[in-house]
Amino acid sequence: MAGGMHRGGHGASLADRAARSGVPGPPAAEPPPSAGRRRAAGDGHGRHCWVLDPPDAPGTWPGLLVEWRQREGGWQGRVAYTVVGDHGPVLVEAWLPADRLKQG
Template sequence: MRDPPEAPGIWPGLLVEWRQQEDGWHGRVAYTLPGSYGPVLVEAWLPADQLKSD
């Protein structure tokens, strides 16, 4: 995924669900970010244009 709100850049994540909204498709993604005491699990809905599979 690209540029989640907390951490700009490209991050690996797991796509859990899709939903269509008025402004287009969004994916619910689970991913980890570095935290003060180790990795933090984050779950967020992101617009489809921020998601990319490699």
């Protein structure tokens, strides 16, 4: 929408506007991870990664690692990444095995 990005922001960064919103942020400290638990990736801010040959989209795709979890078969990462679809880019969010993710 026209002008929507500037209304009320007065040039402030998104982080500054979020801080002034009154909505509480994440807790200061997170309990240590243990088997079967989930934990945020990148200290809760997400972390860039490469997604290697995800289902239905062979190749290497840039992604954002959001969270880790441990299952009986090993570690999995929850990632968001885009792939080329029939009508343009498609956003995918999925749990993938750790061996399909490479540190970016």
